[in-house]
Amino acid sequence: MPEIKLADRQISLPPGSNLLDGLLAAGAQVPYSCRSGHCQTCLLQNHQALADDDPACCNLSPEQRAAGWLLACQCQVTQDLDLHPFDPRHSAVPALITGQTRLADDVLELRLRPRGLLRYFAGQHATLWLDEHLGRSYSIASLPDQGELHFHVRLYPHGAFSQRIQRMDNGQTIYLSNVAGNCHYDPDWHDRPLLLLARGTAVGMLQAIARDALKQGHSAGITLIVWQRSEDSGYWQQSLQSWANQHPTVTYLTTTDAEGDRLLRRRGLVARNTMALVCGSPAFVERQRKPLFMNGLARRQILDEAFLGSQTAAVDPNHG
Ligand code: FES
Incomplete structure (x- = not known):
């Protein structure tokens, strides 16, 4: 059986088994979040690089692959591995907590000031680390020139990350890594209608994308539609409405699961050249x-970002 060394542990795992599952079952402390190869929370470094096309590392950058990094959740054990954990204190950008504001009983706006160079677009996601064992991926709800990164953090009653972060004070340091994601504004869309569909805390990143579009001179209409469980269950509505009121090209609407399909079929809401950005749970x-395809949009006109963390948290409320 392949032998896996991780820090001071040595663990035998059956060939073909999933590395993350095997390590967790053996009691090793390995951080993870999405389990689907997106968030990079489960990064481990092998003493030698795997093949570039190995599923455990094929989505990582060439630099990460060359340095032996792999994603434990995507790794099928086929050989001995000599692994070291990802240490955000050495491999991520430190960031000071500059503020926390409750946007709703269960949503916190977290504001961070990075203490190093961090390139990002509004709408991309980053992994936030409290220590080497606890990281979560969140979407960026602010623009690069704000000097601060903003995140909308859903607070789960037993969520390891969300419960800890809300007890931290301004001035304390956490760490940021893995800024990535294709869901952001492209200046080539400047004269095309934008349709932004959000559910839950995805509204933060989509409003940031809309602000980025306006800042870059977007000339066509921008429609932001937010799905809520019921008519009075949303958050941040007054702020969004007053922001939308200041911009004649912006329309802000709310809807529910029952009404959403009908709304999307409404005549005139989706034009042939619309760019649609859809963010929320995988099911959403x-x-x-x-309905977007039925409105005539091609696949390349639809960008989406599934909040895999919210799916994990829905399955395991202790995980958020
Ligand atoms: S990439 Fe492995 S847990 Fe997210």
Whole structure:
């Protein structure tokens, strides 16, 4: 059986088994979040690089692959591995907590000032680390020139990350890594209608994308539609409405699961050259594709970002 060394542990795992599952079952402390190869929370470094096309590392950058990094959740054990954990204190950008504001009983706006160079677009996601064992991926709800990164953090009653972060004080340091994601504004869209569909805390990143578009001179209409469980269950509505009121090209609407499909079929809401950005849980993202296709949009006109962390948290409320 392949032998896996991790820090001071030595663990035998059956060939073909999943590395993350095997390590967790053996009691090793390995951080993870999405389990689907997106968030890079489960990064481990092998003493030698795997093949570039190995599923455990094929989505990582060439530099990460060359340095032996792999994603434990995507790794099928086929050989001995000599692994070291990702240490955000050495491999991520430190960031000071500059503020926390409750946007709702269960949503916190977290503001961070990075203490190093960090390139990002509004709408991309980053992994936030409290220590080497606890990291979560969140979408960026601010613009690069704000000097601060903003995140909308859902507070789960037993969520390891969310419960700890809300007890931290301004001036304390956490760490940022893995800024990535294709869901951001492209200046080439300047004269095309933008349709932004959000559910839950995805509204933060999509409003940031809309602000980025306006800042870059977007001339066509921008429609932001937010799905809520019921008519009075949303958050941040007054702020969004007053922001939308200041911009004649912006329309802000709320809807529910029951009404959403009908709204998307409304005549004139989706033009042939619309760019649609859809963000929320995997089920929400999947559900919106069909009405958008029915409205004549091609696959390349739809960008989506599934909040895999919210799916994990829905399965395991201790994980958020
Ligand atoms: S990439 Fe492995 S847990 Fe997210």
